[in-house]
Amino acid sequence: MVVLNFTLTPEAAAKVHDLLVCLGKFSDTVAIEARRERFTFTALNSSKSAYAALSLDAKQFFASYECIPTQGGPDGRFTCSMYTKALLSVFKGRLYDPLGRDGAIDKCVVTLQDKADQTECRFIIKMVCNQGVIKTYKLTYEATDVMHALFDRNVAKNRWSMHSGAMKEYIEYFGTKTEMLDIVAGEDGRAVFKSYTEKISNGKEILKHPLVTAVAVNTSDFDEFNVQPGLHIIISVKDFKSIVLHAETLKTSLKAYYSQPTRPLQFSYGSDGLLCEFTLMTSGDYNAAPSATPAAPTMSRANSRAQSTTTDRSDPRSSRNEMPPPIEPASRQPARQRRNPVGSRANAEPKPAQPDPDSLFVQQNEDEAAWEPLDYNNEEETLGWDASMEAGSAVFPTFRDSASFSRTDSANSSEAIAPTQRVSQVKGLW
Amino acid sequence: MRFKASIQNITTFTKFTASLNSLGPLAWVKLSDDQVCFTIIPEQGTQVWAVLSIDTIFETYTVQSAANNVINLEVPLTSLNRALKSALNATSAQIRLTKKDNLPLLALTIVTASNSNSHAAFPTNGGNNGDDGLRQTPLDGSLGGGNRETIVTQEVPVRVLAPDTVAGLHEPQCREPDVHIILPPLMQLKSISDRFTKLALAGTKAGAGSAASRTRLEMAANMHGCLRMSIRTDAMSISSVWTDLNNPELDPNQVAGGNIGIAEHPSTRMKLLGTADGRSEEGWATVRIDGRDWGKVMSVGRLGGRVIACFCHEHALILYVYLPSDNGEDESVLTYYVSSYSA
Numbered sequence: 001m002v003v004l005n006f007t008l009t010p011e012a013a014a015k016v017h018d019l020l021v022c023l024g025k026f027s028d029t030v031a032i033e034a035r036r037e038r039f040t041f042t043a044l045n046s047s048k049s050a051y052a053a054l055s056l057d058a059k060q061f062f063a064s065y066e067c068i069p070t071q072g073g074p075d076g077r078f079t080c081s082m083y084t085k086a087l088l089s090v091f092k093g094r095l096y097d098p099l100g101r102d103g104a105i106d107k108c109v110v111t112l113q114d115k116a117d118q119t120e121c122r123f124i125i126k127m128v129c130n131q132g133v134i135k136t137y138k139l140t141y142e143a144t145d146v147m148h149a150l151f152d153r154n155v156a157k158n159r160w161s162m163h164s165g166a167m168k169e170y171i172e173y174f175g176t177k178t179e180m181l182d183i184v185a186g187e188d189g190r191a192v193f194k195s196y197t198e199k200i201s202n203g204k205e206i207l208k209h210p211l212v213t214a215v216a217v218n219t220s221d222f223d224e225f226n227v228q229p230g231l232h233i234i235i236s237v238k239d240f241k242s243i244v245l246h247a248e249t250l251k252t253s254l255k256a257y258y259s260q261p262t263r264p265l266q267f268s269y270g271s272d273g274l275l276c277e278f279t280l281m282t283s284g285d286y287n288a289a290p291s292a293t294p295a296a297p298t299m300s301r302a303n304s305r306a307q308s309t310t311t312d313r314s315d316p317r318s319s320r321n322e323m324p325p326p327i328e329p330a331s332r333q334p335a336r337q338r339r340n341p342v343g344s345r346a347n348a349e350p351k352p353a354q355p356d357p358d359s360l361f362v363q364q365n366e367d368e369a370a371w372e373p374l375d376y377n378n379e380e381e382t383l384g385w386d387a388s389m390e391a392g393s394a395v396f397p398t399f400r401d402s403a404s405f406s407r408t409d410s411a412n413s414s415e416a417i418a419p420t421q422r423v424s425q426v427k428g429l430w
Numbered sequence: 431m432r433f434k435a436s437i438q439n440i441t442t443f444t445k446f447t448a449s450l451n452s453l454g455p456l457a458w459v460k461l462s463d464d465q466v467c468f469t470i471i472p473e474q475g476t477q478v479w480a481v482l483s484i485d486t487i488f489e490t491y492t493v494q495s496a497a498n499n500v501i502n503l504e505v506p507l508t509s510l511n512r513a514l515k516s517a518l519n520a521t522s523a524q525i526r527l528t529k530k531d532n533l534p535l536l537a538l539t540i541v542t543a544s545n546s547n548s549h550a551a552f553p554t555n556g557g558n559n560g561d562d563g564l565r566q567t568p569l570d571g572s573l574g575g576g577n578r579e580t581i582v583t584q585e586v587p588v589r590v591l592a593p594d595t596v597a598g599l600h601e602p603q604c605r606e607p608d609v610h611i612i613l614p615p616l617m618q619l620k621s622i623s624d625r626f627t628k629l630a631l632a633g634t635k636a637g638a639g640s641a642a643s644r645t646r647l648e649m650a651a652n653m654h655g656c657l658r659m660s661i662r663t664d665a666m667s668i669s670s671v672w673t674d675l676n677n678p679e680l681d682p683n684q685v686a687g688g689n690i691g692i693a694e695h696p697s698t699r700m701k702l703l704g705t706a707d708g709r710s711e712e713g714w715a716t717v718r719i720d721g722r723d724w725g726k727v728m729s730v731g732r733l734g735g736r737v738i739a740c741f742c743h744e745h746a747l748i749l750y751v752y753l754p755s756d757n758g759e760d761e762s763v764l765t766y767y768v769s770s771y772s773a
Contacts, residue, residue: 166578169544173516173582175509190581206533207456207506211513212585221578368445370617371732373452373725374624376631376645 002078003068004034004112012061013108014096015250015274017088019054022246024084026052026239031081033146034067036074042146043084049281050239051149060273063107078112080141082123090125090137105129149279151266156257158227160191164247164254164269166221171241175211181237182284183256185227190216195237223253233261234284243267243278250274261285431590433461433501433527435491437514440523442753443487444514445732446480449764451507452729453478458596461493461501471599475723479601480764486753501527502591505536513538513584527588534590540582602767604748607740608696608715611651612676613749616731619659622670623647623728626661627721629668645721646771651741652715653677653701656708661721671708678738715741717770727766735764745770
């Protein structure tokens with residue numbers, strides 16, 4: 001029988017939400033690997049060009065954590081996989097809210113029900129909310145092999161590190177719909193992040209070609225920048241954006257490790273017991289890099305794919321410290337790019353808050369979005385009775401007509417349309 | 431063929447391209463010595479002919495070509511707008527016409543300087559975390575403290591149009607309008623017309639055949655400061671009336687025939703009809719336009735210009751949007767041609 005129980009503080013639960021949002025951009029399913037000293041979410045995208053491993057430290061990340069795998073002693077593990085969306089519907093946004101508004105929780109208690117004598121195996125998540133409300137979710141899971149991508153940092157001589165906040169600024173310049181990101185270490189003290197799309201241009205189509213954006217950054221603006229000058233390395237811009245956006249939620253520095261094009265690249269960041277590692281396939285001109293890199297790819301026979309199921313174990317790999325990863329056997333990496341097929345079109349763009357679409361009254365805020373033509377097709381609108389008490393009373397305080405009549409807040413704007421008639425002036429109806 | 435300029439007024443240029451982009455994806459841009467013209471001619475719907483004085487958006491502007499120093503380009507507005515958006519916080523921005531792999535493109539070079547505090551100026555990813563703002567920890571000096579200078583280049587693919595290609599494009603001609611009136615704030619107009627259109631569409635399935643005729647807005651104005659907007663379906667009839675708007679006086683120097691021309695102008699005749707309270711049935715010049723198309727036209731409101739609407743009864747509605755300018759001389763005007771449906 002596997003024992004797996006843990007408790008999360010609201011802050012930690014919110015971080016689980018953030019990381020699931022990020023993993024959801026890579027894969028529809030996440031794999032879970034629980035060990036005695038850490039709990040790891042992993043995801044591999046459908047084209048197997050990107051692998052993510054996000055480890056939560058038993059002592060630092062959790063309020064309490066207990067994991068006793070069935071077999072394997074200290075190295076044993078429990079693995080399973082679940083739908084990212086199912087987990088996300090449990091770990092919603094706004095779990096952590098100091099003001100205790102809707103959705104905020106006091107703590108999150110997770111237990112695993114996995115006993116031979118029970119018919120149901122479930123992942124049970126209890127969200128303990130304010131006022132003693134407890135929401136219990138029972139999720140099904142699937143036994144699975146969890147594989148790790150191996151990455152040898154000793155070979156990855158090219159490194160840089162930069163604060164994720166600055167990185168986020170840069171990715172916001174990138175045009176939408178671009179596919180590739182070329183990271184160039186210039187020879188003039190600048191590094192260039194260039195987002196572009198492979199040419200598909202012919203004739204009229206050329207105007208549909210996405211923007212090509214190059215962001216040149218002084219290497220002195222990096223926390224660390226140690227890359228062979230002139231080296232180009234190409235990854236998927238979508239993966240990069242997902243990673244930067246997640247790193248930014250942790251407000252930490254993002255570190256990159258790589259050797260040369262066609263060899264894997266790893267991004268790593270983390271804080272407070274959460275360690276995130278993304279191993280990505282790269283492309284680029286293999287020969288272009290003047291191979292001053294002394295470290296010939298001694299890529300450790302990558303493919304030690306550790307496997308286990310709930311019952312089966314026998315995992316010789318010991319501690320995680322030397323863990324690194326990609327399962328991608330080097331030979332499987334296509335030298336050319338096969339790009340960007342990743343399933344979910346999860347849209348990470350922050351959406352501006354929509355003004356109340358039902359209001360006939362003119363909005364006060366000069367919101368750019370308000371000037372966009374309304375998209376009537378997308379809006380599911382049916383006429384109906386608005387049953388919400390507060391909405392009704394705010395817009396039209398029907399029976400409170402008095403000398404001091406004032407149309408609640410929205411009347412201050414000079415642009416707002418004042419009520420044309422007082423209710424008291426209406427004769428006959430009442 | 432050379433075109434190079436530094437962008438002086440990035441915000442205006444960005445809003446301008448966004449407004450045009452709501453009407454069509456491609457603009458014909460004509461660069462010449464003394465002005466920049468943007469024209470949108472969509473397959474159906476409203477045409478825009480915009481004439482900007484150079485210093486509305488550019489400074490240190492050079493344009494050279496074998497064809498009288500005129501360059502005609504076809505520009506994808508979405509990309510141009512997107513590129514300009516990245517310049518909103520720039521210390522300087524330049525645009526030039528260049529070629530790469532034998533393909534012409536407009537290259538924007540944007541220099542931004544941000545200091546370590548500037549991250550807060552960017553919207554946090556509020557979609558996922560409503561509490562982001564609260565969790566934001568002050569950034570320490572680890573960012574390198576001082577100013578960071580970043581150079582962003584955005585490359586917008588364009589097509590160069592031969593003079594022959596654009597020779598056949600002409601601004602629509604229209605008879606003298608019956609009524610001209612200064613519109614109320616466009617945000618007001620837009621939210622009400624959007625609401626009307628939405629109500630007219632409520633209950634219909636998207637894409638149903640009858641939807642087009644349902645969103646027919648009727649706009650009318652008289653020479654006594656009234657504007658009326660209404661929509662009618664089988665089930666309802668709604669209208670809003672504005673009063674006390676301004677009908678600008680015609681300038682004899684601008685009207686063909688001077689003072690005599692004004693005396694014979696249709697609007698002079700219309701002045702004799704109708705009332706200032708908008709209750710009279712007489713004296714209205716009416717057009718029927720598509721509510722959705724109108725919503726796209728209203729997108730120009732973000733530029734904050736003064737808008738004069740000219741009504742040619744049962745024929746067309748022409749909007750002149752005058753951009754605010756610093757020197758008050760070379761005015762920039764966007765002209766919208768909205769044609770009226772017959773029923």
